[in-house]
Amino acid sequence: MNTDAAVDALGALANAHRLAVYRLLVQAGPEGKPAGAIAEKLGLPASSLSFHLAHLTRAGLITQRRESRSLIYAADFDAMNGLVGFLTEKCCGGRSCAPAEKPKQKRSAA
Amino acid sequence: MNTDAAVDALGALANAHRLAVYRLLVQAGPEGKPAGAIAEKLGLPASSLSFHLAHLTRAGLITQRRESRSLIYAADFDAMNGLVGFLTEKCCGGRSCAPAEKPKQKRSAA
DNA sequence: CCCATGATTCGATGATACTGGAAATGTCGA
DNA sequence: TCGACATTTCCAGTATCATCGAATCATGGG
Numbered sequence: 001m002n003t004d005a006a007v008d009a010l011g012a013l014a015n016a017h018r019l020a021v022y023r024l025l026v027q028a029g030p031e032g033k034p035a036g037a038i039a040e041k042l043g044l045p046a047s048s049l050s051f052h053l054a055h056l057t058r059a060g061l062i063t064q065r066r067e068s069r070s071l072i073y074a075a076d077f078d079a080m081n082g083l084v085g086f087l088t089e090k091c092c093g094g095r096s097c098a099p100a101e102k103p104k105q106k107r108s109a110a
Numbered sequence: 111m112n113t114d115a116a117v118d119a120l121g122a123l124a125n126a127h128r129l130a131v132y133r134l135l136v137q138a139g140p141e142g143k144p145a146g147a148i149a150e151k152l153g154l155p156a157s158s159l160s161f162h163l164a165h166l167t168r169a170g171l172i173t174q175r176r177e178s179r180s181l182i183y184a185a186d187f188d189a190m191n192g193l194v195g196f197l198t199e200k201c202c203g204g205r206s207c208a209p210a211e212k213p214k215q216k217r218s219a220a
Numbered sequence: 221c222c223c224a225t226g227a228t229t230c231g232a233t234g235a236t237a238c239t240g241g242a243a244a245t246g247t248c249g250a
Numbered sequence: 251t252c253g254a255c256a257t258t259t260c261c262a263g264t265a266t267c268a269t270c271g272a273a274t275c276a277t278g279g280g
Binding site: 034046047069 | 225226227228229230
């Protein structure tokens with residue numbers, strides 16, 4: 001993950017519709033969801049949804065695969081983890097910064 | 111963290127300059143950095159930097175405090191953790207999704 | 221081959237964001 | 251009080267993004 005990729009990913013998520021799509025796919029897990037099901041669930045016109053799906057795909061946050069006539073989209077969890085890692089990189093210059101790194105505390109965290 | 115707040119935060123980070131500012135502050139830790147030092151480090155005109163700092167502040171990602179003539183900015187780590195939590199919420203519908211959560215499962219679900 | 225279905229691309233329009241110099245604001249030392 | 255310093259606000263020009271109906275592409279069944 002480099003700066004350009006991170007900016008692309010963040011820009012892709014910085015929209016209410018795309019964020020909703022992405023979270024839906026995150027919750028759907030690796031099997032993903034077809035475009036039509038997403039459009040219905042979110043109440044978006046097909047062309048608008050397609051625009052947003054393309055945006056997320058271009059940013060590397062989701063993947064696309066065809067299954068017969070449907071195109072199935074799924075979240076790319078590696079990309080998300082890479083993004084999170086990039087944001088917190090060298091957090092606090094190595095010093096403790098409590099919850100951002102969650103050290104070796106065995107307390108149940110939220 | 112709700113959807114609107116997340117969109118604001120992501121939008122604030124979705125810019126090369128602001129992302130650089132934010133990462134600089136994340137690495138600087140809780141003590142933060144004065145605007146002038148950030149401007150110099152990043153080679154940004156003061157007015158442009160001020161615009162970006164205001165954007166990040168409005169999104170709740172960084173905090174501002176005055177120290178004599180300087181305005182010190184610092185990353186708000188709670189906000190970042192809230193954002194990350196929001197993105198990964200209900201990840202995979204509760205099923206295993208490997209690296210996104212603590213790797214505790216031994217089933218190969220995928 | 222032809223049609224139905226699922227999804228993308230095209231195109232025009234309106235809205236929003238980024239930039240940076242100049243001027244204004246707030247703060248401190250002498 | 252005056253001047254120097256640190257930073258923000260103002261402003262206008264440019265550029266990029268979001269929307270969605272219609273047209274188009276891709277696939278599978280009869």
